[in-house]
Amino acid sequence: MLGSSRRHRLAGCVARLAPPFTNLSTGRSHVEFRKLGIVGGGTMGKSIAEKVASNGIDVIVVEISQEKADRAREALADTLDRELEKWAITVSDKKVVLARVRFTADLAELAATDMVIETVNEDLEAKKEVMRRLGEVCPPDRIFITNTSTLSITEIAAASGRPDKVLGMHFLRPVPRTPLVEVVRGVETSDETYEQALALALALEKTAVTVFESPGYIVTRVLLPMLNEAMYVVMEGVATAEDVDLAMTLAYKLRVGPLEYADRVGLDKIMGWMDHLFREVGDIKYRPCPLLQKLVRAGHLGCKAGRGFFVYDGRQRAAGARKEASL
């Protein structure tokens, strides 16, 4: 156990120092990944697709309808435009990424990919259904990755008909800029599948941390109580939302405070994760803050709804008197 986690960290170090695609010790390029499949063209699927494509690997993204697939493509182009404005990429980088990613509604196209990453909503039944269908269309040796932050890999894997070839990889948004991935083994995940996942992490320049199946893994489990506590501080009238975020960003050099972070993720999503953790673990520390529940019921879901703990103009926090939402 210790051995494998150390190996893991080493792989992470190499991934940080090494260039894309090259294993420094052998000079061997990771050509085993030529084309990856992604199920789900939502925020996560799109973000993973962008990273995979910018690292030189072709991608097929499958959505449930051609209309949704087209919209996902537009959304990817929008994301790239925003990065271009921020000088993060160049016009040719954008062209290369868009040329490498194909959006379709036909799941059967994934049969021709080297590995499939499932990124549909954090809903156990939905993910099991995707696994079942992937199991039908893809050759039996193909590995499926499920991107989840809280759900049971073992349970999702069972639906695929090849549980030894399923593993969890929890990518974090924005995938191109977040150097971490949590690699989660289910009960039946084979060593070979695990090694392949590490190779993928390396090819994507991610530091991988191995996690044993447990709700929330590392980052979600540690983060959620912090967000929840920030909400309690506001609810109890201890401090304003503005000051909670100000204090936390200045004190811990965070780019975004916990409440704005929650707004940006989506308060409904945060509540879903909290609910799930609370139910799975049964510990009261994961009980969603009543203020969070209230905001979600009111439809104040955060950035995407234009208001949550704060008010938003598009993607930016609103300025002046309107900046803090009345709660």
Place this chain on the structure above:
Amino acid sequence: MKILVINSGSSSVKYQLIETSFELIERDSDHVLALGSVERIGTSSAVHTYRPAGRDKVSVVREILEHRVAIAEIIRTLTAPETGVIREAMEIEAVGHRMVHGGEKFTQSALCTPEVVQEIEDCCELAPLHNPHNLRGYHAARQIMPDVPHAAVFDTAYHQTMPAHAYLYGLPHVLYTRHGIRRYGFHGTSHRFVGWRSRKLLGRPREETRLITCHLGNGASVCAIDHGRSVDTSMGFTPLEGLLMGTRCGDLDPAVLFYVMHKEDLTEYEASTMLNKHSGLFGVSGLSNDMLELVEAEAQGHERAKLAIDIFCYRVKKYIGAYAAAMGGADAVIFTGGIGENSPIVRARSTAGLEFMGARVDPALNEAAIKGKEADISTADAKVRTLVIPTNEELIIARDTLRLMKGKLQPTA
């Protein structure tokens, strides 16, 4: 002897097959048998462009997913009955590789022994954008040609003769000892080549010649050469320092970076991309990183194109003046690289006002300098000659490879 010279990038391999020997070097008549490039490696539409000497260029588009396949394709083309210039791969007696960063370990070219390759890998941290790709080309070529000697020729090696007062920054000294933070300089092979050519043209011995070489391309640097050795150069720890470049900012107050990162809420990555890919001629003009395009735009009244060209030329002139001061004068100023060789406007503006130090460019000769040909563009009475010399890094790589094989490597060309 036929030597294959390889310059491997992230998704490209450029190559030349060069015929050289000590006799040919003596007569300065070693020459290219064929050259080409494979671009867009890793895609199903990689482009292989190939030109055998004296014949037409051919281009082939096909799937090439990795460097090894690209090099196999190159060897196949070089030996193919219809297109080839050699009958079999065995005729290639050695391979010379361009390596960007040799750190402080490599003061000259080296044969690729396992120890040397390990040391080059150790330098990857210093040049994460280049060395790993150079190494991929090496590993690929080694797999395909395991039995011939492979040599590494470093961009940084030529500048290892700089004195400490030129290569150290004004930072806490521990940063140098702990992390190797210092000026390394790049384009060394090019500065070395044009330095050597210009001494030949001027008919002056190495010991009595002070040169200022300006390699002006999409990346650009100036080098001060005294006694045949680099004594200072404008690129620094990375190729970002010094002149304004196609998309790189060059010299900058480091405090600007922190201020802009704060004001624009940029991550380290975004800031780095901004300085490396969105600045320079492109960033200033808002139009293009291509000097030819900017010159045309300027002629049509595009003000920021003019500004970009002005900043570019002003910086070149500033460095020429600085290096003349550093060496106590200069005997020649040399222009090379895509812009240096092909832009009379840039040469004229970069040297305007240098009469005080004895450099005076003849406008007619400057305009008349022909692409790909060496030329002296100074007025007859100029004490400091201004030369245009097409660079040839591949030739130096081939010659160093030959010398290494025969155990006769000299520190300079």
